[in-house]
Amino acid sequence: MTCKTCRKWxxxxxxxxxxxxxxxxFDEHLKGCxxxxxxxxxxxxxxxxxxxxxxxxxSSHFHFALRAxxxxxxxxxxxxxxxxxxxxxxxxxxxxxxxxxxxxVSSIRLSRHEPTEPMRTSERIVxxxxxxxxxxxxxxxxxxxxxxSNVQCATPDTVFVPDQTVSGxxxxxSF
Amino acid sequence: MLMAGPNxxxxxxxxxxxxxxxxxxxxxxxxxxxxxxxxxLLNFVFRFLGDRTAAExxxxxxxxxxxxxxxxxxxxxxxxxxxxxIAGNLAKSELxxxxxxxxxxLGWNEEAEQHIEIPDDRPRPDAFAETEIATEAIQKAIxxxxxxxxxxxxxxxxxxxxxxxxxxxxGCPVGTVKSRINRGRLRLQNKLERLGYLxxxxxxx
Ligand SMILES: [Zn+2]
Numbered sequence: 001m002t003c004k005t006c007r008k009w010x011x012x013x014x015x016x017x018x019x020x021x022x023x024x025x026f027d028e029h030l031k032g033c034x035x036x037x038x039x040x041x042x043x044x045x046x047x048x049x050x051x052x053x054x055x056x057x058x059s060s061h062f063h064f065a066l067r068a069x070x071x072x073x074x075x076x077x078x079x080x081x082x083x084x085x086x087x088x089x090x091x092x093x094x095x096x097x098x099x100x101x102x103x104x105v106s107s108i109r110l111s112r113h114e115p116t117e118p119m120r121t122s123e124r125i126v127x128x129x130x131x132x133x134x135x136x137x138x139x140x141x142x143x144x145x146x147x148x149s150n151v152q153c154a155t156p157d158t159v160f161v162p163d164q165t166v167s168g169x170x171x172x173x174s175f
Numbered sequence: 176m177l178m179a180g181p182n183x184x185x186x187x188x189x190x191x192x193x194x195x196x197x198x199x200x201x202x203x204x205x206x207x208x209x210x211x212x213x214x215x216l217l218n219f220v221f222r223f224l225g226d227r228t229a230a231e232x233x234x235x236x237x238x239x240x241x242x243x244x245x246x247x248x249x250x251x252x253x254x255x256x257x258x259x260x261i262a263g264n265l266a267k268s269e270l271x272x273x274x275x276x277x278x279x280x281l282g283w284n285e286e287a288e289q290h291i292e293i294p295d296d297r298p299r300p301d302a303f304a305e306t307e308i309a310t311e312a313i314q315k316a317i318x319x320x321x322x323x324x325x326x327x328x329x330x331x332x333x334x335x336x337x338x339x340x341x342x343x344x345x346g347c348p349v350g351t352v353k354s355r356i357n358r359g360r361l362r363l364q365n366k367l368e369r370l371g372y373l374x375x376x377x378x379x380x
Contacts, residue, residue: 042374058231
């Protein structure tokens with residue numbers, strides 16, 4: 001076996017999927033070739049390193065944003081796919097109404113924001129009146145933003161939107 | 176654990192059963208699916224794209240599509256395979272979109288972006304600094320791989336999947352997957368060795 005062939009089979013050797021004959025050739029080559037032994041060792045280290053990369057955790061907005069998308073989808077399902085009872089799937093239609101209400105509220109608030117107005121640090125969207133009608137366990141806000149936005153969920157019922165994001169960068173803010 | 180609470184009984188159900196429940200009107204069943212796969216998908220897509228926000232977006236879109244097509248799912252493929260196939264395709268489209276430069280026109284600033292990323296909850300003592308730098312270098316090296324190699328290396332070495340499952344996800348013969356993994360690893364190895372993040376394989380023993 002040449003070094004080139006040895007490298008070609010290296011991953012399979014490491015993953016234990018080489019057939020016995022090839023493995024025997026491989027072992028034999030390794031015995032006499034320090035360069036390939038080194039390469040194999042480095043690949044092992046690489047594998048271990050990749051397996052132990054720190055896991056990424058979803059942001060606090062993840063479920064909010066997903067819920068908003070599903071809510072939207074359910075709404076669409078009702079309008080366009082009457083054969084498929086998607087709307088009925090949703091056990092809390094109030095959430096759908098609430099998201100729509102907040103979308104309207106926030107778009108009004110956003111559109112009212114005059115460009116000449118002095119800059120404030122954040123736009124506060126108060127949503128108490130909507131939240132009162134939603135059970136606490138469902139009070140997760142749906143926030144889906146463009147990546148350069150910086151919306152913060154200050155309390156379960158209040159969202160702060162920095163001014164630079166008020167210029168229409170918000171995709172969805174709903175509860 | 177007792178089966179009390181909003182997810183009582185659902186946690187024991189298979190993916191396929193949960194999907195059936197979703198079609199049948201149980202939205203909380205879909206929530207269990209989301210929680211079951213969210214982290215794995217997020218890590219897969221994040222390692223592929225190197226951007227948290229975009230990765231979350233792709234994962235949400237994946238779940239949305241699964242939800243939309245839940246009635247069309249046939250158990251010919253494993254549910255997880257189906258899920259990763261959708262996520263992988265969306266991640267690749269996202270990458271293509273980025274390459275076409277749509278994002279730069281919005282003034283996307285990757286460096287600034289990294290500083291306003293959602294902080295993770297892990298403690299960050301100074302002693303971790305070295306490791307974090309290494310993690311970042313490894314991520315950059317992964318991103319430098321061609322998409323086809325990158326995808327299979329992530330699935331195999333970070334997600335710990337078997338060749339056969341990866342082959343189904345990427346829609347290629349197992350042989351192709353094997354050689355892509357090997358070439359991907361060798362490239363990655365080369366890069367990280369040169370940067371000093373892996374032992375130099377050219378060193379004499
Ligand atoms: Zn050799």
